[in-house]
Amino acid sequence: MSRLIPVVILLFLAVIVADSSLYVVKETERAVKLRFGRLIDTEITPGLHVKMPLADDVRKFDARVMTLDAQPESFLTVQKKRLIVDSFAKWRIADVDTYYKATGGNEAQAMNRLAKRVNDGLRNEFGTRTLNEVVSGERDLLMKDIKDGLNERVKESLGVEVVDVRVKRIDLPPEVSDAVFRRMQAEREKEARELRSKGLEEAEKIRSSAEREKTIIEATAYSESELLRGEGDAQAAATYASAYSKDPEFYAFVRSLNAYRSSFKDKGDIMLVDPQSDFFKYLNDSKAGR
Incomplete structure (x- = not known):
């Protein structure tokens, strides 16, 4: 029994040493190694790796595509029309070295800095387009330009890649929405009145045409009946005359x-x-x- 105690102690120490000197990087992760707080390795591939106990520290980051759901912001179009834009962006770590140096590996800080750049990109692109272009006309082109412009800046400054940028919703400010709604309502009411007046006009045309046809039919029928009646009276008179002339x-x-x-x-x-x-x-x- 006394011989097993040193073995158990050695095994326990071996487990502690292995736990502090071995680490695993998953396929969905990116990692950097620091030695006494100084960055020494940023190209760590997925798999099992060795580090110096107590001296080395490994920081792991999610390498999957993440979503930045930005807060709605107010932007002006080239026509100086204010819009409330609700957007989101898809991004992932492209250069773990730059990412760590820029954010210290803090995902929340990376989100905040990326959100500011996304808003700046949206503001710049909206400022060169009309309301119709940003709402429907050039939506896909607008998103592509924003994504390309962001990637030119954030890859170098933050070490991330913007995969996609999308606008969820575009609204007018509340004070403008009410005025627009009232104008739209007035336009629809005007259109309804025009349609009703056209309908009444067409109804009058149809009614007058029917009355005219009725008058023509009645006159034709009366003329034909009078003609038939005259022919009948003439025939009757001729019959009577023929009969009475005999006696x-x-x-x-x-x-x-x-x-x-x-x-x-x-x-x-x-x-x-x-x-x-x-x-x-x-x-x-x-x-x-x-």
């Missing part, structure tokens, strides 16, 4: 009967007529005309 005396007799029937249908009617007149021709003499 004129019988025709006169029938007419007299019709006249008697019409005159004496109401008992209260009074007529003052000469008894010898032609009206009573067939009443006075049933053989009249024979």
Whole structure:
């Protein structure tokens, strides 16, 4: 048992030495080595490495693409129109040596300094473009110019690479938004009134056209009916004339009967007529005309 104690102690010391002299750098990490606070190695590849215990210190940084979500800022366009821009940027460490020297490996400090440069880039690009260009016309070109301009500066000063810059939202200031909304509302109301007036005008045209067609159809129908009625009356008259011409005396007799029937249908009617007149021709003499 007493022989195992030195072995255990040696193993324990070996573990401590190994833990303080070995370190691992992952594929998703970048690292620098310092010896007594002085930077001695910045090109550390992923894998298992050795360092001097107590003398060396290894600082590791996330090498993946990270997101900088900037606070909305106010920018002016070339037309001096103020916009509230909400943006974000994607970035990663490109030169770990420069990154460590510029920020001390402090990610928050790197974010703050990068955010300032992103805002400066946006301000410069917005200041050379109109409202339409930054909102819709040249959005992709605007983002590319900002990214290229940032990379020219931040790679040398911060040791980082800007992968992408995007604008999430562009708003007008509240005091301007209300005025724009009112103007848009007035324009839409004006457009609605114009459409209504055009609709009423078209309705009147359709209504007057229908009335005109109705009048023409009724006039044509009346003309045709009168023509048919005239032809019928003429045909009837011709038929009557043809029939009565065969026996004129019988025709006169029938007419007299019709006249008697019409005159004496109401008992209260009074007529003052000469008894010898032609009206009573067939009443006075049933053989009249024979």
